[in-house]
Amino acid sequence: MPELAEVETLRRGVQAEFAGRRIAGADLDGLRSVRRHPDPREFARRVEGRRITGTGRLGKYLTLSTDDRTVVVAHMGMSGQLLLSAPGEPSRRHTHVRLRFDDGGPDLAFVDPRTFGEMFATEPVNGALAELAHLGFDPLEDPQAGAKVAALVSGRPTRLKPLLMDQSRIAGIGNMYADEILFEAGLRPDRPAASLSAPEAAALHRAMRTVLTAAIRHRGSSLADEQYRDLYGRVGDYQKRHRVYGREGQPCPRCGAPVKRARSHGRSSFSCPECQK
DNA sequence: CAGATGCCCTGGGCGC
């Protein structure tokens, strides 16, 4: 389930492999992955002939800027992959979008079994993409992130974990990294945000940076299903360093108490009952 | 406005 660290890993791959190249055409399979376009042919028409000039990321969204105003946006959802594919090589199952390039180099394939992900082509209005306007700040890219975390928790009755995962407030943190960040910060997932002291809010921001930068350094997390792969099809390494997520009953690496799993709304939260307060 | 719920969707794992 690609979150900020996995999308950032993909972005770096896409930047290295696709920046400067011109899209010859887009092959589409069905409507769902380009569902923002009333007619999928519109997506193909908008990207054809565009040269990719750079890449960006806001939260879990990856953006490809081009030589005109067109911006191609990708979101991986639960199971989306962006894969470097040899031109002419048959598309694997669940390939929904495939970008071909005019230089004979590798294609970019969007593969997504569960189809929660999407791609679309759009353009900025007043320098911003309307489709991403609902997103909150990026915890790594925003230089004001520390102050924004402090402001966010102040006076808010919401519990910490839903707050961390609320993309309209902080962009890029999902279920997995929320658990790891809260463990790193020593804070319970169900802790009311407003109850945090100033040092605890600072620790929460520090934990975001620590966990997310380490996860990027290790090229993201691939869980048991190995659904997450980078652009080259490689699994990440950071799952080996998970301390609570997916580790129910195993000893907390800090105090040895068994990691606890709690469920709410069909989502699992993993935490240490002893050292998260 | 915030929180809760249900839906979208498929592969993999499990029990029988």
Next chain:
DNA sequence: TGCGCCCAGGGCATCT
């Protein structure tokens, strides 16, 4: 071997 069931969960629409 195969079938039905459950689970994973991000984003969004819809409700209270």
